[in-house]
Amino acid sequence: MKPPPVSAATTASLYRREIARFNDSHPESLRQHRLANAHFLYGVPLHWMRDWPSPSPLFLRHAQGSRLQCVDGLDYDDFCLGDTGAMFGHAPPAVADALNLRTGYTAMLPSALTASIGDKLARLFGLPMWQLATTASDANRFVIRWARAITGRNKILVFDGCYHGTVDDTLVDHQDGRTVARASLLGQAADLTQHTVSIPFNDLAALEAALASNDIALVLTEPALTNCGMVLPQPGFLEGLRAATKARGTLLAFDETHTLSTAWGGYTRACGIQPDWLVAGKAIAGGVPCAVYGFSAEVAQRMRDAKAKAAPGHSGIGTTLAGGELAMQALAASLEHVNTPAAYEHAISVAQGLAQGLEEIVRGQGLPWCVTRLGARLELQFCPQPPQDAAAAAHAADDALAATLHLGLLNRGSLLTPFHNMMLAGPTTDHGQVARLLAHFADLLTELA
Ligand SMILES: Cc1ncc(COP(=O)(O)O)c(C=O)c1O
Incomplete structure (x- = not known):
């Protein structure tokens, strides 16, 4: 050696x-x-x-x-x-100025900022419909739940080496051709391998094989992996991923929380491949706790249908502080003046x-x-x-x-x-x-x- x-x-x-x-x-x-x-x-x-x-x-x-x-x-x-x-940057002046803590910042009510933030997000990322969460972990969790609800399928697929936050469903690895729970997890009770499949990134053959069972609701991935070092997609991989998921009725989510660094509008805008969902957190509101997830008009209709069919009560999606005025003010300022x-x-x-x-x-x-x-x-x-x-x-x-x-x-x-x-x-x-x-x-x- x-x-x-x-x-x-x-x-x-x-x-x-x-x-x-x-x-x-x-x-x-x-x-x-x-x-x-x-x-x-x-x-x-x-x-x-x-x-x-x-x-x-x-x-x-x-x-x-x-x-x-x-x-x-x-x-x-x-x-x-x-x-x-x-x-x-730390404390971008436009965001710092927008954080006017003398007015109520958590009222469980939308404000007049809502419509214009929707416009800006749609222009930035090319997806028409949006929801807010407090962290990227939450946004990913909610996308997984929605995807299961609208497809009626329980399984998701992630790539080996992924990190999407503290989202139980994604905390698995690929070892010797099998999906295994991540060894470092603390306090993990559920068998994560029951509902999650992990395969190597850049492996279209493994992807086709995994999707062939027609039971995968969602592929959740960063368009380039950034949490196991950096792994860029090989030419044609993301195109193949988009085509294969479409063919199998599997939804595709791009987690842009880190790949937002690629260009204005993230990797998605730069590569021109439209996912069904897009998640961005961390920097999206200039570092104030806030995340967003966007989706297509077709997915939005399927979400409304799923909600209408469900029994009244908790959806298991959302948290109290998500979309409050603190986050909205920061998000509006960031989208207008900072993320340019x-x-x-x-x-x-x-x-x-x-x-x-x-x-x-x-x-x-x-x-x-x-x-x-x-x-x-x-x-x-x-x-x-x-x-x-x-x-x-x-x-x-x-x-x-x-x-x-x-x-x-x-x-x-x-x-x-x-x-x-x-x-x-x-x-x-x-x-x-x-x-x-x-x-x-x-x-x-x-x-x-
Ligand atoms: C790609 C990606 N998604 C989601 C998250 C989770 O972000 P947060 O810890 O703010 O929930 C991270 C955190 O590093 C991440 O790298």
């Missing part, structure tokens, strides 16, 4: 040095973490915040645009951007420069690594060619190396999302921030060489 291009021993030694550096320079974050441990599990309000590779998470002082400052007074170039929630073609033009040009710079550094060091880009989002993967499915992406992963690079970058002032090597540029990210990140990355690779 060929030795890995960066040795585990060198990585471990750099990691130890970076831990010491963090401890020296972040006394206040470490102190806040000790204090928070008294009443918060792992010392954080959401246990995912412990997934950063540093001895404590950075405790935030403030964030603006694509910069943030921690409680130790250190400034960072933020390429994590709240793992996409702040894709359009000009914002994308800038973010994508910055991301192009970053991708090119990373590729040059990697090539210069002779490392067999690649950079995959989806508009304003990019991913560094430790393999020579972009992977075509989650198994290949997992094979290329190196957790110790990723943690060392992330911590080293953090210590030098550039922040990456903790979960994988994802970097996101926003409309306020500038070329100076990119130059700094590239210089830090080059430094670290020299230390690892």
